[in-house]
Amino acid sequence: MAEAYPGAAAPVPSPVPESKSVDAVGSSVIPIVNKLQDIFAHLGSESTINLPQVAVVGSQSSGKSSVLEALVGRDFLPRGSDICTRRPLVLQLVQCPRRADGDVGEGDEWGEFLHLPGRRFYDFSEIRKEIQAETDREAGGNKGVSDKQIRLKIFSPNVLNITLVDLPGITKVPVGDQPSDIEQRIRDIIRSYIKFETCIILAVSPANADLANSDALQLARIDDPDGSRTIGVITKLDIMDRGTDARNFLMGKVIPLKLGYVGIVNRSQEDINQNRSIKDALAHEESFFRSRPVYHGLSHCCGIPQLAKKLNQILVQHIRAILPNLKSRINSRLVAVAKEHAAYGDVAESKAGQGVKLLNILTKYCEAFSSMIEGKDELSTDELSGGARIHYIFQSIYVKSLEEVDPCDGMTDEDIRMAIQNASGPKGALFVPEVPFEILVRRQIGRLLDPSLQCAKFIYDELIKMSHQCLASELQRFPFLRKKMDEVIWNFLREGLQPAETMITHMIEMEMDYINTSHPNFIGGNKAVEIAQQQVRLSRASVSSVTLKDGKDSDKPQASEKGQKSRAVLGRSAVNGIVSDQGVQPVADSERPSSAGPAKATWGISSIFGSSENRAPARDSSPNKAYDNPVRNVEHSLSVIQLKEPPIILKPSENQTEQEAMEITITKLLLKSYYDIVRKNIEDSVPKAIMHFLVNHTKRELHNVFIRKLYRENLFEEMLREPDDIAAKRKRIRETLRVLQQANRTLEELPLEADTVEKGYNLENDPTGLPRVHGLPSSSLYASSEFGMSYNSSPSPSRSRRSAHSGEQHPQFYPNSDANGGGHHSGPGSYPIIDGL
Numbered sequence: 020m021a022e023a024y025p026g027a028a029a030p031v032p033s034p035v036p037e038s039k040s041v042d043a044v045g046s047s048v049i050p051i052v053n054k055l056q057d058i059f060a061h062l063g064s065e066s067t068i069n070l071p072q073v074a075v076v077g078s079q080s081s082g083k084s085s086v087l088e089a090l091v092g093r094d095f096l097p098r099g100s101d102i103c104t105r106r107p108l109v110l111q112l113v114q115c116p117r118r119a120d121g122d123v124g125e126g127d128e129w130g131e132f133l134h135l136p137g138r139r140f141y142d143f144s145e146i147r148k149e150i151q152a153e154t155d156r157e158a159g160g161n162k163g164v165s166d167k168q169i170r171l172k173i174f175s176p177n178v179l180n181i182t183l184v185d186l187p188g189i190t191k192v193p194v195g196d197q198p199s200d201i202e203q204r205i206r207d208i209i210r211s212y213i214k215f216e217t218c219i220i221l222a223v224s225p226a227n228a229d230l231a232n233s234d235a236l237q238l239a240r241i242d243d244p245d246g247s248r249t250i251g252v253i254t255k256l257d258i259m260d261r262g263t264d265a266r267n268f269l270m271g272k273v274i275p276l277k278l279g280y281v282g283i284v285n286r287s288q289e290d291i292n293q294n295r296s297i298k299d300a301l302a303h304e305e306s307f308f309r310s311r312p313v314y315h316g317l318s319h320c321c322g323i324p325q326l327a328k329k330l331n332q333i334l335v336q337h338i339r340a341i342l343p344n345l346k347s348r349i350n351s352r353l354v355a356v357a358k359e360h361a362a363y364g365d366v367a368e369s370k371a372g373q374g375v376k377l378l379n380i381l382t383k384y385c386e387a388f389s390s391m392i393e394g395k396d397e398l399s400t401d402e403l404s405g406g407a408r409i410h411y412i413f414q415s416i417y418v419k420s421l422e423e424v425d426p427c428d429g430m431t432d433e434d435i436r437m438a439i440q441n442a443s444g445p446k447g448a449l450f451v452p453e454v455p456f457e458i459l460v461r462r463q464i465g466r467l468l469d470p471s472l473q474c475a476k477f478i479y480d481e482l483i484k485m486s487h488q489c490l491a492s493e494l495q496r497f498p499f500l501r502k503k504m505d506e507v508i509w510n511f512l513r514e515g516l517q518p519a520e521t522m523i524t525h526m527i528e529m530e531m532d533y534i535n536t537s538h539p540n541f542i543g544g545n546k547a548v549e550i551a552q553q554q555v556r557l558s559r560a561s562v563s564s565v566t567l568k569d570g571k572d573s574d575k576p577q578a579s580e581k582g583q584k585s586r587a588v589l590g591r592s593a594v595n596g597i598v599s600d601q602g603v604q605p606v607a608d609s610e611r612p613s614s615a616g617p618a619k620a621t622w623g624i625s626s627i628f629g630s631s632e633n634r635a636p637a638r639d640s641s642p643n644k645a646y647d648n649p650v651r652n653v654e655h656s657l658s659v660i661q662l663k664e665p666p667i668i669l670k671p672s673e674n675q676t677e678q679e680a681m682e683i684t685i686t687k688l689l690l691k692s693y694y695d696i697v698r699k700n701i702e703d704s705v706p707k708a709i710m711h712f713l714v715n716h717t718k719r720e721l722h723n724v725f726i727r728k729l730y731r732e733n734l735f736e737e738m739l740r741e742p743d744d745i746a747a748k749r750k751r752i753r754e755t756l757r758v759l760q761q762a763n764r765t766l767e768e769l770p771l772e773a774d775t776v777e778k779g780y781n782l783e784n785d786p787t788g789l790p791r792v793h794g795l796p797s798s799s800l801y802a803s804s805e806f807g808m809s810y811n812s813s814p815s816p817s818r819s820r821r822s823a824h825s826g827e828q829h830p831q832f833y834p835n836s837d838a839n840g841g842g843h844h845s846g847p848g849s850y851p852i853i854d855g856l
């Protein structure tokens with residue numbers, strides 16, 4: 020039992036039963052925070068609730084450490100009239116698990132310093148000594164100040180995970196080892212903590228100094244100009260000058276603060292010297308306010324419990340801010356888990372039930388497969404899927420690749436020349452024969468087969484991929500069924516691939532089999548010759564201009580003659596005038612094909628050139644000097660001319676004649692034109708064949724195939740057999756769902772609960788079922804004016820109670836005299852002191 024304080028208006032009954040543990044700062048928020056932590060844990064996230072830090076600032080000896088101690092409820096900080104706090108003390112309260120029986124014993128609460136890892140301080144007076152010793156170690160023994168923190172953790176089942184910071188007090192005149200700029204240094208240390216938006220500032224000002232010039236308020240205002248996180252704490256109300264009081268200040272009339280002020284009476288130095296406990300100090304404080312009529316009606320801003328209440332309110336507001344986000348996270352998780360739970364479904368027992376289930380799965384699978392192909396499935400925004408991938412393969416891979424291929428790819432001019440010479444047989448290259456064009460174009464068309472078959476294979480692979488994705492989560496339950504379904508669909512797809520491939524092969528073979536040179540889009544021989552001549556003329560013009568410049572042209576009559584001969588052949592079939600344009604003599608009339616008109620080229624290939632009439636005259640005109648010359652030469656020779664043995668492999672002579680160049684150009688033009696026609700046909704019809712034989716066929720027939728192969732009564736049991744771990748998983752997911760639903764309900768209730776805490780009520784742990792007021796003395800002596808109650812020095816036990824749910828308070832005066840008998844825990848005796856460590 021506390022010793023009576025001098026000056027107390029009346030003997031103060033014991034605030035709480037000695038054995039009863041009292042509450043630490045924010046303890047009323049603990050249940051809510053614990054619930055939230057549970058919810059976070061269920062979300063499987065690392066996130067926790069980061070509560071704001073609380074820092075005490077003020078001038079030296081203003082009572083900062085005393086306020087902190089009272090809030091924590093244990094004696095462990097060095098206090099005194101001289102400078103005590105010389106290094107920032109970062110005090111982390113850490114909630115540790117409660118014993119199974121719920122009791123808190125001596126060994127359940129301890130302190131640990133960062134600089135002494137692993138050492139637990141169960142004796143709190145030892146903590147104070149270590150703070151002093153550690154301060155001296157860093158800042159020296161002679162009033163020196165250091166910004167190096169001391170970090171202390173207090174472990175207890177009764178605390179909220181919150182950080183409190185005790186800071187050195189502002190001083191003006193350097194003493195001891197303090198440097199000349201001590202005031203600025205201390206201000207800098209303080210600001211390095213209070214500048215953060217998440218820091219609640221307790222600006223402590225002693226009432227026995229000039230409040231209007233408070234260092235604490237002045238400093239807090241710099242970092243919190245609108246006062247949204249500053250609580251003004253006025254200490255030493257008990258030692259104000261006689262005749263003065265802090266009423267106006269507490270009411271915010273002098274320097275207004277959004278969060279308001281709280282007036283405090285801490286232990287005096289004498290009380291500390293006499294080892295008066297915090298509990299006694301709180302009782303004394305209550306008695307003080309009760310005995311000072313000037314503070315009546317200001318109960319909401321008087322006393323440590325009110326300060327605790329204000330802090331609780333801030334914590335609750337902070338928690339409230341977290342709730343909406345948490346709610347939406349829980350909701351979306353709930354939706355996902357509920358979906359997963361539904362996927363596990365129930366176990367069908369009867370044959371009929373199993374049949375329905377199996378049929379259902381097969382039908383759903385086929386629907387999902389079709390939807391995926393048609394693009395009605397859940398549309399991904401990350402990548403192409405299903406049918407869109409098929410389209411991509413057709414257009415962006417297959418068609419694009421074909422279009423990029425040069426029709427003469429893999430075929431050099433020499434190849435073409437060789438083919439022309441071979442096709443001409445022994446007659447020499449009099450005309451461009453049709454045969455090499457056909458051979459070459461066939462060869463190029465044949466090259467379309469591989470990419471077309473590959474395209475079909477790609478689509479087949481895509482369908483296999485889709486089959487994996489269909490009903491993936493639902494079929495996890497039935498691995499045997501999944502395996503069987505995979506087998507069926509894969510076989511079926513393979514069966515679909517075969518006709519598609521055959522069709523593609525046929526289409527290419529058809530194209531190769533009949534070269535339709537009458538195709539309306541085919542360039543035709545005449546046009547090809549025309550273009551080829553233009554090309555040759557252009558290239559020759561550029562060559563001759565170069566040679567003329569060199570002045571060497573006239574020096575080479577042989578070469579010119581040779582050119583005349585080859586051009587003569589071209590001249591016969593080419594448009595009149597073109598050759599002479601090049602400076603070559605026109606051939607004799609007798610050598611001209613009679614029916615060749617000037618606008619009609621007669622290259623001797625009837626199918627290409629459209630008219631077969633041209634062919635005969637062309638043949639008639641074939642004898643020329645080139646054929647006669649060797650005979651003449653032999654007749655005139657007198658000695659035997661020995662011929663060289665022909666080599667085993669014969670290649671055309673190295674020099675390409677102009678006629679040959681022209682023939683090559685024409686052949687290439689024809690090739691390109693015809694190849695383009697075929698390519699377009701194939702580009703169009705290969706995707707159609709694949710869609711018809713493979714994709715759509717699968718879509719149409721899959722369900723029937725499934726039913727035929729898998730829907731057998733004797734297989735139901737086997738098909739729907741679940742692996743053991745699935746049952747366990749179903750159980751787990753059901754439990755997760757239940758927990759999440761619970762968390763969701765808790766979140767629904769939390770705002771109401773938070774509301775209660777914010778108003779200062781906590782219905783928990785009250786044996787009478789009456790609302791126990793946290794952070795606010797349940798004694799009506801402290802009845803809040805916000806509830807229309809006032810401080811009363813002559814308490815009446817007969818005051819009525821009002822429901823906490825309706826936001827009303829239950830005034831109780833002296834609990835021991837409470838007629839209803841519920842007062843053993845209320846009134847000064849049940850004063851909910853902030854303790855618990």
Ligand SMILES: Nc1nc2c(ncn2[C@@H]2O[C@H](COP(=O)(O)OP(=O)(O)OP(=O)(O)O)[C@@H](O)[C@H]2O)c(=O)[nH]1
Pocket residue numbers: 077078079080081082083084085086097098099100101102103104105186187188189254255256257258283284285286287288289291
């Ligand atoms: N009578 C009375 N004395 C008080 C009150 N608050 C603090 N004191 C005394 O004032 C002195 C300074 O208190 P501290 O809590 O050490 O003050 P502080 O602001 O932490 O001091 P420094 O850390 O040195 O700046 C101590 O002797 C306390 O007992 C009060 O409300 N009334």
